[in-house]
C-alpha cells in the first residue's frame with residue numbers, strides 16, 4: 528500500500544513505516560557520531576516510542592551502550608490502517624539494537640497500570656537483574672485508575688481567561704486564542720495525569736521489588752518557557768502538574784534515600800512533538816523560536832537535547848543542576864539574546880509578516896518527520912508493508 532499523510536487538527540492519522548525507520552536510523556547515526564560516553568548501563572524508559580523518550584532511549588543505547596527496556600502505548604497496524612508512528616519507531620529501534628548486539632525489549636501497554644509495572648519488574652528480574660536509570664517521559668491525555676476512574680488532562684489556564692496571539696498552522700494566519708480557566712476538577716485531573724504520582728508509584732514498585740540498583744538515577748521532563756507562555760503553560764493546568772512532578776523529584780530522593788536514588792527534573796527545550804502541537808499559543812512561539820535559534824546556530828531537536836543530557840548534564844553521581852536542583856536543557860532557549868529577539872518578533876508578527884518572522888516551514892517539517900513523512904531518501908511512491 529502507498530501511505531500518504533492524513534493530517535487532522537494536531538495529528539497525522541497515518542504513519543510511514545519506512546520513514547519512521549529512517550528517522551530512528553538518523554537519530555542513532557547522530558548519537559554514534561558523538562562516540563560513546565560513560566553512563567547508565569541498564570535503563571528503563573517509560574514513554575519510549577516518540578519524542579524525548581525515544582531520543583533518551585537511543586542515547587542510552589548508542590551513547591552509553593546500555594541495555595534498554597521501554598514502555599509505550601501504541602497501536603499496531605490493522606487492515607488498511609497504519610500503525611502509529613511510535614509503533615514503527617519502536618520496531619525500527621528494537622531491530623537495529625538487536626542487530627548491533629544491544630539488549631532492547633518493550634512493553635506496549637498502559638504505564639499507569641499495575642499490570643504493566645508487574646510485567647516490567649518480571650522482565651528486569653529475568654533479564655537484567657536491576658536497572659540503574661529510569662527515564663519518565665510520559666505525555667498522556669488520560670489516566671485510568673485501578674478502580675476504573677478516568678482522569679483527563681486539559682490545557683487551560685488557572686484563574687483567569689488568557690488571550691494571546693495564536694497560529695493557524697494550516698492557513699499560516701496569526702489569529703487570537705482565547706483560553707478559558709480550568710475548573711478545580713480539571714486542575715486536579717491534569718495533575719493526576721501529568722503530575723508525579725505515577726512516577727512515584729513506579730519508583731516505589733521497582734525499589735520494593737529489589738530491581739532498582741543502589742545509587743541509581745531517575746529523570747522526568749518538564750518545561751518552563753518565557754513569561755509569554757506562562758499563563759497557558761507554567762501557570763496553567765499543565766504547569767500545576769509539572770510543579771507536582773518537581774515536588775515528586777524531591778520526594779523520591781527523600782523516600783528512596785537508603786537506596787541512594789537521585790531523582791531529577793530536566794527542563795527541556797520547546798519542540799514540536801505530538802504532545803506540544805496541541806497546546807494553544809505554543810506553536811506560534813515555537814515557530815518564532817525555531818527561526819531565531821536556527822539563525823544563531825543554536826537549534827536542537829530531541830536527539831541533540833538528549834545527547835546533551837547524557838553527555839554533559841547527568842555527570843557521575845551528581846548532575847549539573849540550577850539552584851532548584853533542576854537540570855536545564857532549556858539553557859540555549861532561555862538565553863537573553865534569544866528571548867529578546869523572540870519577544871521582538873512576537874510583538875510585531877502578523878499574518879502578513881509570518882514568513883519573515885517565524886519558521887512555519889520548519890514546524891511542518893518536524894511535524895511530518897514525526898510521522899515518517901518528507902524524509903530525504905524515502906520513496907513515498909512505493910508500496911509498503913504496514
Ligand code: NAI
Nearest residue numbers: 574575576578579599600638666667748749750797798800
Ligand atoms: P510524546 O507524545 O512524543 O511521547 C509520549 C510517550 O508516552 C510515547 O512514547 C507514548 O507511547 C507514551 N505514552 C503515552 N501514554 C502512555 C500510557 N498510558 N502508557 C504508556 N506509555 C504512554 O511526548 P514528548 O513531547 O516527548 O513528552 C515527553 C515529556 O517531555 C512530557 O513530560 C512533556 O511534558 C515533556 N516535555 C516536552 C516538551 C516539548 O516541547 N515537547 C518540552 C519539555 C518537556
